Each structure stands twice: as structure tokens, then as C-alpha cells.
Amino acid sequence: MDGFDHTGWLKIVKHFSEAFKTGVEPAIACDSIVLEARPHVRDATAPADKIGVPPFGFQSTEDKFFGTVFATAPAKITLSSAPDGSDAITSEIPAGVSKIAHPLVAGGNMRAVLTRDNEEVVNLAPEGFTFIANPEVFNYNSFVAASA
Secondary structure, eight states: OOOOOOTTHHHHHHHHHHHHHHSSOOOOOSOEEEEEEOSBOTTOOOTTOSSOSOOTTGGGOOSEEEEEEEESSOEEEEEEOSTTOTTOEEEEEOSEEEEEEEEOOTTOOOEEEEEETTEEEEEEOOTTOOOBSSOSSOOOSOEEEEOO
């Protein structure tokens, strides 16, 4: 199956590699978000797939996007997937590293907006990603995107 660019994961690797090497978790220098998701619903059928069946263990996946937030100070994170944002959920997050997840909606994207003091700090809604219900072929590879 065609792959996706995974360079967004380098932000996560860099942070935790430094913590491992030094024994101290590094300070967060700037607010950023990394998001990842599979491009189609877990229980999809894929009529043009050469193998014709999903990979072993596919049942353990969830129709959600997952992410990591690096926050310089406490903030709010708003997550959504529906094109109109009708499924948006806002939560408080502390300074540091936070894991996030949100259900994916077929036809939608993954979006995370970090706000602090009612100001938008980071807005990540990656281009080139749409969560689809009926793929032609299976692709259980992660689409990864990171904010600047």
C-alpha cells in the first residue's frame, strides 16, 4: 500500500529521545501539535484491494484520530472531525505533553485548535486527509501531520 509521510513523528521522537538521554524531560520551547489517523473506517470493504482482506489485528484499531500536544503553558484544546465542526469537544490541558484522541467522522478531517487566553495559538487541520467510508484498497498506514 502507498505510504504517508511520517516526519511529523520526529517532533515526538526528538522530545522523548532528549528525555531518555539526559534523564530530564526537556522544557517545551513552543506550542505544537502532532496528529495521526488511518485514512478509512476500520470495518471498510475494499473492492479493488489485491489481497481482499484487512491485515491481521485490524479489529484492535479505533475510528479515532490521535495526537500529541506540546504546550508551553496550560491551554484549551478543541478537537473535531466533522466538516462543519459539529462534533467539536474542548478540554483543558496542562503545560507539557498531552495525549489526545477524538472520533473520526466519514467525510471529515482531523482538527486540533490550541487556545490560550481566548487567543488561537495553533490550528492544525492537515490538507490531503479525508477519512473515507468506502476505500478502493485497504490502507492501515498512519497519516501524520505536525504544526510548524
